[in-house]
Amino acid sequence: MSTGFEVVARDGAARAGRLATAHGTVETPCFMPVGTAATVKAMTPEGVAATGARLILGNTYHLMLRPGAERIAALGGLHRFMNWPHAILTDSGGFQVMSLAALRRIGEDGVEFRSHLDGSRHLLTPERSIEVQRLLGADITMAFDECTPFPAERAAVEASMELTLRWAERSRAAFVERPGHGIFGIVQGGVHPELRERSARKTVALGFDGHAIGGLAIGEGQATTFAMVEATVPHLPADRPRYLMGVGKPADLVGAVRRGIDLFDCVLPTRSGRTGQAFTRAGAVNLRNARHAEDRAPLDPQCRCAACAGFSRAYLHHLVKAGEILAAMLLTTHNLTYYADLMTAMREAIVAGSLAEFEAP
């Protein structure tokens, strides 16, 4: 048995589900904190789990370069290395090799590149990406894809999407089945509904455990993102989880869950936490702003997190202004708690059949 997925409630196109992995069951809709370099930045694994997260994302590109996939495998795998007992999904490296690596050259076989860290040469192919993810011990492996740039000519988008399909077939073949471990295919096709549909149908035909929608949230705008989700979801099987990659802001998550998405990842809550930005039930807050300097109120009085329980906006403002590490620690804790509670609230609304009236808390 690979990963298992059970839909426990529906509300319109939205679903509440349970995703079973080798490292526990994950309730969906679910937001995955990003743990790029084997750490969710500024958080202990215990702190990440306290926010409610039970599934995090690891980055194949970063980990294969430092400390190296073989080294992590020799040290017992990524879960043990970073002391995270819950589930891990790893990306394929395809997105980051294009955005971070130097001198990259895409061919039919894969991507040749130089490391942004030390200039060393590497070749990332579908087979190597799947092998790296197996060495890391990912509960959920992602097929190796090309994230088509935006904007791009339709012919280029189509060629890129077809390359991703050929890589998907090789990725599926390279994946070693293990109990509680699954592999997801990635739908591409830019902002063209007919390409999205073709990509979805052909990807689904390859027999993946779940399906991601990639190549979005890269500048096309929320309306187009949602339109592409709507063009794709009807062609994905209802009994497998759906993952919208790299999304997003709270309102993006609500709109995508309404359209049938189960899983998300984004650096926004963690990166924002390191730049003084917080998400609250009263909207986004910039703690660098001097209006917080004497504010005794917590960041979000309805929030259960340690930052809101113990500290005033005045103190958080002081920490941000002083460039203190504790600012990143507390604001990341808060933002991940906010995101986790948003997902829980949506799940409860789906179960209650009230998602139509749901507003981001």
Added chain:
Amino acid sequence: MSTGFEVVARDGAARAGRLATAHGTVETPCFMPVGTAATVKAMTPEGVAATGARLILGNTYHLMLRPGAERIAALGGLHRFMNWPHAILTDSGGFQVMSLAALRRIGEDGVEFRSHLDGSRHLLTPERSIEVQRLLGADITMAFDECTPFPAERAAVEASMELTLRWAERSRAAFVERPGHGIFGIVQGGVHPELRERSARKTVALGFDGHAIGGLAIGEGQATTFAMVEATVPHLPADRPRYLMGVGKPADLVGAVRRGIDLFDCVLPTRSGRTGQAFTRAGAVNLRNARHAEDRAPLDPQCRCAACAGFSRAYLHHLVKAGEILAAMLLTTHNLTYYADLMTAMREAIVAGSLAEFEAP
């Protein structure tokens, strides 16, 4: 009643004691983590307390400039501001105004300077220093002193020491007595035993609740530090706590406790935690070193801290190399735990009468 101090055991010149403050009782010998800008860097207050610390140091110079003493007072005091329920000792600002401020000018009245943050002009006098510390809500206030530079001519050292004595008298007079709050005088006198003795006798005569030895650990070397401690301690009353400022390395702490010191502060464990340096029962460890890259062992197998319980040296090495915030969080946790456990072990050795055989764990 000001702060109370009770010696519960003696072993040679060393003492085990209890220091009672408005925010709880502190067992001595005690090492105070440094919380410069209303945060022990890279630690939550809960994490600091988990290391065993019950008394931390706050910096008057930093806090008076940002966010400002009056603002902290308006927000309920430093304990509430930083969510630290245990005791706080604040320094007088004298040391940092000389090491950090721009365009400083020392006169009989105090020190005029410009802020290193924004160039704003300030005057720090004994009266203002004591007022700032009262506004912060310090359990233990330090008298305003001049930390005599090293090396310096004997005449300059003597003149500086005499200025500190005059400032000590003004500091004592400016201190507002409150239950559980005390003020400590500071002995200066450079590396001259006769000046140390004169400074000690005259400082003691002013009637402080405890006595600090200042102006050491600034380049004179451990042997001279210890010689100055030996020249000073016999002239300090046995029923008041003794605090050796800015010290130090583990071996410095052991040597100073043996010579009758009860309290210490130093940035070493916290600053080292942010540069990949750790203190262990097997000596100092530089986690940046490549020899740790594949080491599955914990940093210190005998340590009770979260970093040693959950993570390998290989993982800590990876975090340090990648510049991850979690490296600072885990290594600071470890170093402060090591320091706290070192003090506890010395206390137990004093109670057992075995401090002579004690070696830093």
